[in-house]
Amino acid sequence: MKGLILCAGKGSRLYPFTRSYPKSLLPVANAPLLHACIDKLVEQQITEIGIVIHPEQESLIKTSLAHAKRWNAKFEFIYQHEPKGIANAVLLAQPFIGSHSFIMLLGDNLMSISLSELRERAEVEGNPATLLLGEVDAPQDYGIAEVENNRIIRLEEKPHAPKSNQAVLGAYVFTPVLFDAARGIKASARGEYEITDAIQWLIERGYQVSYAIAEKPNIDVGTVPRWLEANRLTLQEKGINEIHPSVIFENCIFVEPVSIAEGTILKDCTIGPYVSIGAGSFLEGCHLKNCIVLEQVHLKQLPRTVEHTVLGQGSVISGVRA
Structure with a gap:
């Protein structure tokens, strides 16, 4: 066959x-x-x-x-x-x-x-x-x-x-x-x-x-x-955080389940539940729930929680917290 x-x-x-x-x-x-x-x-x-x-x-x-x-x-x-x-x-x-x-x-x-x-x-x-x-x-x-x-x-x-x-x-x-x-x-x-x-x-x-x-x-x-639903169900079935050993993070909270790919840097973030982050991304001062972040995304100081969102490859978003 x-x-x-x-x-x-x-x-x-x-x-x-x-x-x-x-x-x-x-x-x-x-x-x-x-x-x-x-x-x-x-x-x-x-x-x-x-x-x-x-x-x-x-x-x-x-x-x-x-x-x-x-x-x-x-x-x-x-x-x-x-x-x-x-x-x-x-x-x-x-x-x-x-x-x-x-x-x-x-x-x-x-x-x-x-x-x-x-x-x-x-x-x-x-x-x-x-x-x-x-x-x-x-x-x-x-x-x-x-x-x-x-x-x-x-x-x-x-x-x-x-x-x-x-x-x-x-x-x-x-x-x-x-x-x-x-x-x-x-x-x-x-x-x-x-x-x-x-x-x-x-x-x-x-x-x-x-x-x-x-x-x-x-x-x-x-x-x-449907893409977000597929991501959520897959992470839910895994039931754990999958964080690549190369990921660097400081002062972060991870709410299971999440998936974070290699080469990502996180600072002062709350990630999860149901979030996947692609390789080589940098996030600082962000709170993400039920999101897909593709590769090489830069997010910094977002003023509010990001939910039910897909962030495209190479996206750069910067805000100022109130």
């Missing part, structure tokens, strides 16, 4: 953070989303992993993977030049996948559970598609599955009137039969070849589609509030 991670999206809803930073490299608790996806595949002993990217992302993503140096895996980059949808990305990956079954992950999703149950269900039932489902609060924002007698009978992408709140959570197991489905569909109204349409193509031709249920929420990190 091979792995496939889709990372070519532009992340327009997260501008300006994603103008020069691929969405798949956005950090959650100081770990890029892409790295977390790779971890999930490697846990399944999958060591041949294709990564679908836009050519503009190549340098940053390759640098990020080279810097991590923690996987005994082989990566192959597959280029999607135009945003034509997930089913199009799958077809572009066909030469890499060949005749193998594969686990596909969306690179902007935070996978909060092991993929073991999903893989086991796929291997036991032997169907061409097995999906990870989970309940969501805003089903109109997702691909939604209609389930009847323990079978998926219909899928709909971002429906105006959802028939359930069981969303497809960005993790799939497919056999090569999916390539026929991806070639057999037309572009949607938004001009993309939807993976939900490809799976529906299978259903309409009599193929069985399996599913596993996620007990914990997976999060599509597509907006700033």
